[in-house]
Amino acid sequence: MTRELSRGQQVVYEEKMLTLPITEVPKDPNRSTQNAVSPFRYPGGKGFLSAFLKRRMSLLDTSAERVFAEPFCGGAGAALILLADGDADVVRLNDADLRIFSAWQAILDEPERFVAKLREVRLDMPEWYHHRDLVAGFSDREYDFDIGFSTFYMNRTTRSGIILNAGPIGGYDQRGKWKLNARFNVERLANQVLWLAANRARIELSNMDALSFIDRGRRRADSGNTMFFIDPPYVKAGGRLYFDGMSEAKHVALSDILTSGSVKYWVLTYDDAPLVRQLYKSQNCSTISVNYSLQSKRRESEILVEPNYR
Numbered sequence: 001m002t003r004e005l006s007r008g009q010q011v012v013y014e015e016k017m018l019t020l021p022i023t024e025v026p027k028d029p030n031r032s033t034q035n036a037v038s039p040f041r042y043p044g045g046k047g048f049l050s051a052f053l054k055r056r057m058s059l060l061d062t063s064a065e066r067v068f069a070e071p072f073c074g075g076a077g078a079a080l081i082l083l084a085d086g087d088a089d090v091v092r093l094n095d096a097d098l099r100i101f102s103a104w105q106a107i108l109d110e111p112e113r114f115v116a117k118l119r120e121v122r123l124d125m126p127e128w129y130h131h132r133d134l135v136a137g138f139s140d141r142e143y144d145f146d147i148g149f150s151t152f153y154m155n156r157t158t159r160s161g162i163i164l165n166a167g168p169i170g171g172y173d174q175r176g177k178w179k180l181n182a183r184f185n186v187e188r189l190a191n192q193v194l195w196l197a198a199n200r201a202r203i204e205l206s207n208m209d210a211l212s213f214i215d216r217g218r219r220r221a222d223s224g225n226t227m228f229f230i231d232p233p234y235v236k237a238g239g240r241l242y243f244d245g246m247s248e249a250k251h252v253a254l255s256d257i258l259t260s261g262s263v264k265y266w267v268l269t270y271d272d273a274p275l276v277r278q279l280y281k282s283q284n285c286s287t288i289s290v291n292y293s294l295q296s297k298r299r300e301s302e303i304l305v306e307p308n309y310r
């Protein structure tokens with residue numbers, strides 16, 4: 001595809017990309033970053049889609065358990081808003097990155113230990129280096145509380161919430177206007193953790209490849225009442241911000257599953273790349289436009305794909 005073309009050809013190819021219809025995404029009146037449910041910061045987090053996803057959840061049957069499943073959950077910004085606001089009865093969170101999974105599991109299964117650590121941890125550079133080294137040197141094959149906590153610490157103290165390869169908020173010399181503690185409001189984080197623990201019975205967590213997760217989900221008895229919200233690493237920019245377990249072949253395999261018709265309800269977000277348009281040309285593709293009170297802000301680089309519901 002694009003990468004096989006020379007640079008000049010690529011420009012011509014991209015210029016020919018058709019303008020897509022626009023999906024206006026309303027602002028969720030009850031939610032903002034100030035009252036986010038997820039304790040994570042996530043680059044490209046999808047909490048801003050919550051009002052749109054709530055509308056889509058109304059396709060599900062309210063007399064049965066409504067499931068919201070995120071195969072690439074990251075910080076699960078949207079899923080937890082839906083759970084908190086009663087638009088989903090159960091959320092299934094999955095991430096292939098064992099560090100992210102460990103952070104979630106530590107929060108969900110050892111909340112008191114997690115909160116105690118939040119309250120005692122220092123917010124200074126020696127501590128930051130300690131957690132960075134743990135996360136960078138990580139090579140385990142199973143859940144580990146300390147890795148989970150360190151991953152979370154990095155998420156809250158590095159620039160843009162990237163867990164590796166990003167500097168600390170405030171710079172290495174801590175001379176910036178904002179310091180390491182700028183995004184680490186201990187009591188607020190503790191409350192978010194305790195809320196998650198109180199809702200543990202409605203949150204399922206797994207650590208598998210997204211394709212296996214979707215395949216398993218479509219075979220479950222409740223697959224007809226499950227909304228899959230799929231937010232894979234970008235085709236173009238993937239790999240830089242977080243763990244990227246998606247090769248081009250896997251992006252293609254994902255589209256094979258979704259376009260086969262065997263997954264009933266799904267919403268997919270991607271970067272607006274030629275490969276994505278090609279793979280989903282038979283589906284409902286649009287450009288996301290976020291509608292805030294005074295102006296509509298088009299997110300030119302991202303597209304939304306949905307099946308053609310009848």
Ligand SMILES: C[S@@+](CC[C@H](N)C(=O)[O-])C[C@H]1O[C@@H](n2cnc3c(N)ncnc32)[C@H](O)[C@@H]1O
Pocket residue numbers: 042044045046047071072073074075076077078094095096097100208209210211231232233234242243244245246
């Ligand atoms: C774009 S982020 C998801 C952000 C999320 N929607 C949010 O609002 O926070 C992509 C996530 O997918 C995970 N990931 C990457 N490759 C994966 C794979 N093959 N299977 C499952 N998860 C994967 C990454 O660890 C990362 O957390």
